[in-house]
Every structure is written in C-alpha cells, then in structure tokens.
Amino acid sequence: MYNQARTEPDKALPDRPTPGPGSLKLLFSIPRIQRNPLMYLLDCTQQYGDVVHFKAGDQDAFFINSPTAIKHVLQDNHRNYTKDTIQYHQLATVAGRGLLTSDGEIWLSHRRLMQPAFHPRQIEAMASTISAATQDMLAGWCDRLPGLMDIDAEMLRLTLRIAGLTLFSIDLNHETSRLTRAILTALDHIVYRASNFLALPDHIPTPRNRRFQAALRTLDQTVSQLIETRRKMRDRPDDLLSALLNAVDTETGQQLDNRAIRDEVLTLLIAGHETTASALTWAWHLLATHPEAQEALRREIAQVVGSRAPQYADLSQLIYCRQVLEETLRLYPPAWLITRRAAQADQLDGHAVPAGAIVIISPYTIQRHPAHWIEPDRFKPERFSPNRTDQSWPRFAYIPFGAGPRICIGQNFGIIEAMLILASVAQQYWFEPAPTQAAISIAPLVTLRPNVKGRHGLQLRALPRLASSAH
Ligand code: HEM
Structure with a gap:
C-alpha cells in the first residue's frame, strides 16, 4: 500500500543526533505532559528547536515545528505517513x-465517494439551512x-x-443536548485513556468506563x-x-455494510460539529475580550447586511468577519494535534527518521511560531487582510485544516457555517x-476547549443589540 513512498537509503541519513529531552527526562516529564501536552510541546520547541x-x-517520536518538515509529511511524501498512531486508534474506538x-x-x-457532497455548489445549497437553524437558536435566546x-x-x-x-x-x-453530552463524554474518555498508562481497560466496569460505554x-x-x-x-x-447507502464498489460490486456506514456517519457528526463549535466559542471569547474588533465586525455586518438575516451571498463581502475567523483558527486551532507514523525511514529537515517513528505536528505551535508570525500571541484579525503588506507566512505555517491529500474534507463547509453563525x-x-x-x-482534548476552574465551557454576558446600542 505504501510502496510508492520516496525514502532515502539508510547510508544517506545524517548521523547528527536530533535534540530532545532524552528518555529519563521524558519519563520525569510525564505528569507535566498529562497535565498540559500543549504547553509541553511549546516548551520543547523553544528549548530544542x-x-x-x-x-x-x-518507540521514536519526532515533534516537527517547521513548515518544510510539515509540508514533507502532509504533502510531498504523504504516502509514507500513516494514521497508525495512538491518537487515531483511540478515535477509532468511538x-x-x-x-x-x-x-x-x-x-x-470513501474520500472519493464523499467528496462530491462537499462541492461548493452543495455547500451553497446548505447555507440556507445553516442560516435558518441559527435564526431558530437566536429566537430561543x-x-x-x-x-x-x-x-x-x-x-x-x-x-450538531x-x-x-x-x-x-x-x-x-430535541436530542442535541443528550448527543453533545455523549460525544464529549466519549471524547474526554479517549483522551484520558491515551494519556493515562494506568487506565483500566474498558471492559472493567469502573464508573468512568461505564459512562463511556453508555455514551x-x-x-x-x-x-x-x-x-x-x-x-x-x-x-x-x-x-x-x-x-x-447507494455506493457500489466498482470492482467488487458490493455495497458498504452497516458498520462502514455507521463509522462514516459518526465520524462526520463528530468531526463536523465539535471543531466548528470550538472555533466559534474561541471567536466569541476573543471578540468579548477585544471590544474594538467586535465593534468593527458589527459595523461591517451593518454595512453589508443591514438588518435582514445574513445569507450566503453576503459572505464574499464580509471580509472582516472572515479575518476574525482565520485569526481565531490561528490562535486556537480546534484540531491542535496531528500525528502520523513513518512507514519507512525518511529525513525531515535533515534529521534521520527511522521506519516506525511517530511524527507529531501541532497547528497550535506552528501557528504561534515567532519566526513566522509577528506578535504571535496577539489577536490581530487584520493580519489576514487581503491588502496586508506588512507580513506573510509560509503556507505550511498556517494549517488549521491540515494539508495535503488528508486535508479536512469539511474545510469550506466549516468556514461558511462559522461565518454565517458569526455574522x-x-x-x-x-x-x-x-x-x-x-x-x-485551554484544555487540549480532542479539540481545544475552554476551561474555567477545571470546568469545560465558557460563560459570557450576552446583550441584545438594542440594549447595547451604546457600543
Ligand atoms: C473549523 C472547523 C474544522 C477544523 C478546524 C477541522 C480540522 C481538521 C483537520 C486539521 C483535519 C486533518 C487531520 C489530519 O490530517 O490528521 C481534518 C480532517 C477531517 N475533517 Fe475537519 N475540521 C473542521 C470542520 C469539519 C467539518 C465541518 C467536517 C464535516 C462536515 C469535517 C470532517 C473532517 C473529516 C471527515 C476529516 C478526515 C479527512 C480525510 O482524512 O480524508 N471537518 N479536519
């Protein structure tokens, strides 16, 4: 399956060791990694490069935080990098x-089968449903x-x-509360299992395992x-x-069985809502804490849309709205971790990577890398302005949707949905x-989730526009 991989013969591999914490130091860092893997990765790249x-x-593992190495793994030599990793094995249990x-x-x-459903024309057709569901939510507020x-x-x-x-x-x-609870319970559990070597197997009926099975x-x-x-x-x-349901394999003439359909449906329900919800939640957090940006967004909506409900046709003119979303996805990329396993030996930025090694990529760390971003930790939607002249970044320093053939199938869907909801x-x-x-x-679970005093979720004060006309 992976015989087209471009690999270098072993003798071509450089022999300089790749910097890193060493086995013993890594062992002592386990509690820190469990507490906050994101901060650990940030510290590592600051310390080791x-x-x-x-x-x-x-087990060898390489954390790569350079656009060239990321491009190599996700795009140029993607056939050599599989999803045979703990992250994806754990996700597969759900x-x-x-x-x-x-x-x-x-x-x-399956990608070929599903791709047409995400064609821009299809997404345009879905936009009115997105708007109607959003207006429905607002009416309930x-x-x-x-x-x-x-x-x-x-x-x-x-x-959802x-x-x-x-x-x-x-x-x-009428089921969204129950289902989002079940999805969060299941996803929290797989993160717990992946980061706790002492976690008891799922068949042992601990309260945690029982909650997982019920979810x-x-x-x-x-x-x-x-x-x-x-x-x-x-x-x-x-x-x-x-x-x-209608798909037929052109070679075998067989249809997908119930299990395969179940897996795809659940994958899309999970991947298709938690990520977009995370992006939106962080966007509201950033807007609430940057009133000048919130005001600029509202001015743009008033100018482009007026008082009617925003529609798909407005999106091309909601330039600032898109910038807010892009900057949110830079600072808080919902899918903060991407992992792969090297099928065969390879080189990444001149470092020897043996066959079987795990490769770790974090959109969060590369998107805040000071070599590629000016004031990387500041919320500055204008950095994404189409007229910007002051900065540019390598394509692979901005990867909220991944890259290469495994790029998010729902990228356009997610952007249009998030923009319509924001507006x-x-x-x-x-x-x-x-x-x-x-x-x-930030709680780095399957997606980045806000956490206040150990509890997930984000409380904000929402003022209806009339009540807040002073702004
Ligand atoms: C802001 C919203 C979203 C973000 C940030 C996001 C992020 C990502 C990322 C980073 C990947 C690549 C993972 C990897 O390479 O290992 C991915 C893949 C995927 N996403 Fe999304 N996603 C979003 C919305 C959606 C939506 C709306 C859907 C479906 C309706 C979706 C479905 C998928 C699927 C099925 C894959 C696997 C694609 C493949 O491997 O062929 N995502 N997503």
Whole structure:
C-alpha cells in the first residue's frame, strides 16, 4: 500500500543526533505532559528547536515545528505517513474506521465517494439551512437574555443540529443536548485513556468506563436508527447518507455494510460539529475580550447586511468577519494535534527518521511560531487582510485544516457555517466577559476547549443589540 513512498537509503541519513529531552527526562516529564501536552510541546520547541526527538522505550517520536518538515509529511511524501498512531486508534474506538481514521485504499475510495457532497455548489445549497437553524437558536435566546450564557454549549448544540440537517437530513433539535453530552463524554474518555498508562481497560466496569460505554450506546443507537429509517424510505433525500447507502464498489460490486456506514456517519457528526463549535466559542471569547474588533465586525455586518438575516451571498463581502475567523483558527486551532507514523525511514529537515517513528505536528505551535508570525500571541484579525503588506507566512505555517491529500474534507463547509453563525449572532448580540469570570485556560482534548476552574465551557454576558446600542 505504501510502496510508492520516496525514502532515502539508510547510508544517506545524517548521523547528527536530533535534540530532545532524552528518555529519563521524558519519563520525569510525564505528569507535566498529562497535565498540559500543549504547553509541553511549546516548551520543547523553544528549548530544542523545530525538530525534537523523543524516545520512550523502543518507540521514536519526532515533534516537527517547521513548515518544510510539515509540508514533507502532509504533502510531498504523504504516502509514507500513516494514521497508525495512538491518537487515531483511540478515535477509532468511538468513530470506527471512518474517513478520519482509515488509511490506504479504503480511505481513498470513501474520500472519493464523499467528496462530491462537499462541492461548493452543495455547500451553497446548505447555507440556507445553516442560516435558518441559527435564526431558530437566536429566537430561543430572546426569553433568556440579557444575561449569562454558556456560549460553548450553545455552539455545540447548534453545529450538531446543522450537521444532522445538512449531511443527513435529520433534525436532532430535541436530542442535541443528550448527543453533545455523549460525544464529549466519549471524547474526554479517549483522551484520558491515551494519556493515562494506568487506565483500566474498558471492559472493567469502573464508573468512568461505564459512562463511556453508555455514551457509545447512545451514539450507536442514534446512528443505527438513522440508517434503518433511511433504508426503509422509498424516496430518499439526496444527501450524504443516501450517497453512502447507494455506493457500489466498482470492482467488487458490493455495497458498504452497516458498520462502514455507521463509522462514516459518526465520524462526520463528530468531526463536523465539535471543531466548528470550538472555533466559534474561541471567536466569541476573543471578540468579548477585544471590544474594538467586535465593534468593527458589527459595523461591517451593518454595512453589508443591514438588518435582514445574513445569507450566503453576503459572505464574499464580509471580509472582516472572515479575518476574525482565520485569526481565531490561528490562535486556537480546534484540531491542535496531528500525528502520523513513518512507514519507512525518511529525513525531515535533515534529521534521520527511522521506519516506525511517530511524527507529531501541532497547528497550535506552528501557528504561534515567532519566526513566522509577528506578535504571535496577539489577536490581530487584520493580519489576514487581503491588502496586508506588512507580513506573510509560509503556507505550511498556517494549517488549521491540515494539508495535503488528508486535508479536512469539511474545510469550506466549516468556514461558511462559522461565518454565517458569526455574522448572524453578532448582528443581534454584543458579548462581554462574565463579570466574575476566572482565568480561562485551554484544555487540549480532542479539540481545544475552554476551561474555567477545571470546568469545560465558557460563560459570557450576552446583550441584545438594542440594549447595547451604546457600543
Ligand atoms: C473549523 C472547523 C474544522 C477544523 C478546524 C477541522 C480540522 C481538521 C483537520 C486539521 C483535519 C486533518 C487531520 C489530519 O490530517 O490528521 C481534518 C480532517 C477531517 N475533517 Fe475537519 N475540521 C473542521 C470542520 C469539519 C467539518 C465541518 C467536517 C464535516 C462536515 C469535517 C470532517 C473532517 C473529516 C471527515 C476529516 C478526515 C479527512 C480525510 O482524512 O480524508 N471537518 N479536519
């Protein structure tokens, strides 16, 4: 499967050792890594440079934080880099072998099957559904606001409902709270398992394991029901689920079995909502703490859209709105970790990488790399202005959606969805930090999630536009 990989013969490999913490130091760092892997990676790259070597037992791992090495792994020599890593094995225990976790021929045939559903024309057609679901959410806010709200929970519910409606023609409206809880429980558990070597196996009925199994059952039942109902329909809607059900392998003439369809549906529900919700939550946090940016966004919406609901056709003119989103995805890339395994020996920026080594890439660290970004930690949406002259960055220093053939299939969908939601909500509400808000930290789980005093979620004060006309 990977015989087309371009690899260098061993004798061509340089013999200078790649800097890194060494096995013993790594061992002593385990509690720090468990507490905050993101900060550990940032510290490592500051201390050792753009290619860092870790050795745990027999396993070599390389953390790469340079655009050239990232380009090599994700694009130029991508066939040599598989998803045979703990990260994707853990995800597979929830989402199965869907597009996100599979490799090789299966991945390619499923990607080809699903790609048409993400064609710009299809996404344009989905935009009215996205807008309607957002307006529906806003109508529900009227009775509750002004006041404090958990914007993270609101964004999760909205994006899950949108994923159900647009991809599978199903309205999960009354189930979004239950399902987002199940998804978060399942994802939190796999992060716990991946980072705790002493975690008891899933079949042992600890309270944590039981919660995980219950969450999996909830997700499985929902998806099985969805598939069964659709199979019985005479007139099936023209959506991604029908495409999966109708697909026939051109060589074998076989259709996808229930398990394969379940895996793809669950993959899309999970990958398609938590990431976008995370981006939106961080965007609201940044806007609430940068009122001048929030004001600029509202001015643009007023000029371009006026008081009617924002639509797909407005998006090309909502330049600042897009910049806010791009800058949010730079500072808080929801998918903060990308891992691969080298099938055969290779070189990364001149460092020898043996066959079987794990390669770690973090959009978070490369997108805050001081060599590529001016004032890397500052929220400056204008750096993405189409007219900017003051700075540019290498293409592979900005990878919120990954890159190469495994680039996010939902990139355009996610951008359009997030922009429509940003514009629709900012048109009607002004956000301020919660008055008693403690410091917000970043919890690097499957996606980057806001964390206040050990609790996930983000409380903001939302003021209806009329009540906040002073701004
Ligand atoms: C802001 C929103 C999003 C972000 C930041 C994001 C990020 C990413 C990243 C970084 C990858 C590459 C992972 C890797 O190379 O290992 C990826 C892959 C993927 N994403 Fe997204 N994503 C977003 C939205 C979506 C949406 C809306 C969908 C579906 C509706 C989606 C479905 C997928 C799938 C199926 C893959 C695997 C693609 C493949 O390997 O062929 N994502 N995403």
